[in-house]
Amino acid sequence: AQKITQTQPGMFVQEKEAVTLDCTYDTSDPSYGLFWYKQPSSGEMIFLIYQGSYDQQNATEGRYSLNFQKARKSANLVISASQLGDSAMYFCAMREGQTGANNLFFGTGTRLTVIP
């Protein structure tokens, strides 16, 4: 079974609007961490936001927020007030265990295009 599922290969959003990128995960480990990364056309992987399985509140970082619904095993990324520079691939990833093997499992990504 896939550990991370991103069901939206591509998304479009109007500039200044908000957009939600979906991510569901599968684990039986009670301790895990969820990450979102941005990959612009230049190729580098940019860390955006992190949510721990025991965190009580949804993580936020500037215009990024993570809609964490533990019972549904979903960790959707919300980008508010989209900008043209947000056009990129976005990857959801998960690490299981407190320290464990520290391995990151990635989804297949969502390509976001911001329309002027």
Next chain:
Amino acid sequence: EAQVTQNPRYLITVTGKKLTVTCSQNMNHEYMSWYRQDPGLGLRQIYYSMNVEVTDKGDVPEGYKVSRKEKRNFPLILESPSPNQTSLYFCASSSYRQGALSGYTFGSGTRLTVV
């Protein structure tokens, strides 16, 4: 500046010619890992290392070797590259102490083409 440095950024090679992609980090991280990225498949882990002299296979280790003789370096070796190893490769590192908070630091990527 804290970073993971991969070299080369781009490489075109021929089938069967041994090559090494280097990866070095200056953050004293214990954990290092190699991923390959292919369209529609996301990033898949090739090998990882928990510390010096400790390495283990990831999801797609066939055709690759690694070594971790020093904490800062984690080279990826393709003994006999084949066209199906054409891909974008990433090296990443993390500290066990800060892994949960800051995520993983990635290198800039190596785009490899095997003809």
